[in-house]
Amino acid sequence: MPGMTPPSSPMQLSLHTGHDGKGISHTSTSGSSLTPPVTPIGKESSERIVTPFSEPSEEHSTRLFKRNITTPLHFTDELEPCLDERGRRVEFGEGVWSKVYKARSIPTTTPATLLNTPPSSPVNASRVVAVKAPRRGDAGPILKTEALILTRLALTPGHENHIVPFHGFHAETQSLVMAAVPLALSTYIEEAANRVRNQPIATATMFDPFLGPAPWKDLARKLITSLGWLHHTAGIMHGDVKPHSILLRPIEVAEGPDNNSNNGLNAFRYEPLLADFSAAIDVSPDPASEGNGSKMLSSFTAPFSAPEVLKSLRPDSGNPPPGPASDVFSLAATLLAAATGDVLLYPGCDFRRRNLMAGEGHQILDFIRSFGNGARVPRNGFVERLVRPAVVKDPAQRITAIEWVGLAEERSYTRSNGVEGP
Ligand SMILES: Nc1ncnc2c1ncn2[C@@H]1O[C@H](COP(=O)(O)OP(=O)(O)O)[C@@H](O)[C@H]1O
Ligand SMILES: [Mg+2]
Incomplete structure (x- = not known):
């Protein structure tokens, strides 16, 4: 494919905020094909320590889909x-x-079924796709590892509802080919927040999530369910959950008088899909699948990273690499961004201050309340009730994704928002 070759010279690796809000990247160490570490940030463990997979229930452990994928x-x-x-x-x-x-992807071979098609039928099977191509010299192995993870996920039952559809790895350009889902949750939040900002403050809704209470709960339930599937059915930890890693597929609403479903005001009008598995890790307890993924996160984003993620990167920290509980924290932070409309959580804060607060991330609810839109997360309201158990400091004490699914489905957490009004 013309013009799709990766850049040959690696970019400077340093602290920076990428387009997608990503803060720091470092190269993974495990996996034979991966390049050695190239950044002074954090000491990467050469030992393959896997943080124990948070105990799934009997039912879920039997549903875990085990597969050892070696080629994408x-x-x-x-x-x-x-x-x-x-x-x-x-x-x-x-x-x-x-x-x-x-x-556009154009089939190289004519499918057998099309050979007998009469000439009048449309045979143009080209389709629009998204091609994720490396943008720096050391990204090739990262994308290849991501392709292995996506292959495994695409073979896991239920993937259609939870992850961006994966079409395969294009070896020539070291690129991933996916269905095009051109709206990220981050963009949606930013655009919706801009619209709200230009409207007069409505006292009736000023303590509600800016997405609206019912769409927020709907989004939260869907995302928590997807994380539950990822951890407990697929045995994968995402490693970089944030609004930029979630793509929104519009839900087709059938036109017509019979359509009085909850697609109106009550539902979020999109299917959220997990994307960007470049930092994903195999956390399956199945020894047969050892070696599929790296054991260190290849990148993370400070405002959404759990405190233990930042600690594990400190030189000589001695802390084990983060596990699935860190995803739970990151999704909680993502849901807070979807409640306040502040896509990077702490508006007006510089990178250093955001990092400092991320290091004390278990106080995230208090931090959020010290900013203007914190009123949208009232004390003991339903947002806090859903988020609180997911931001507990000790990852071992944090709610697991599967327990969280139970909470998100419980009616009691949605009871009221605990606020009497202004
Ligand atoms: N399947 C897709 N369809 C449309 N846009 C996408 C798709 N996948 C990713 N993107 C866009 O590209 C951005 C970067 O992709 P991502 O997978 O996060 O790359 P990286 O691993 O370099 O962070 C995303 O934030 C999103 O805006
Ligand atoms: Mg990304």
């Missing part, structure tokens, strides 16, 4: 980048490792 699903169709009127590739977004382009 290959994408063999042709890719043709979509160009804008000035001849530049159309970009969906970029992250710390990659740029994601819009492209």
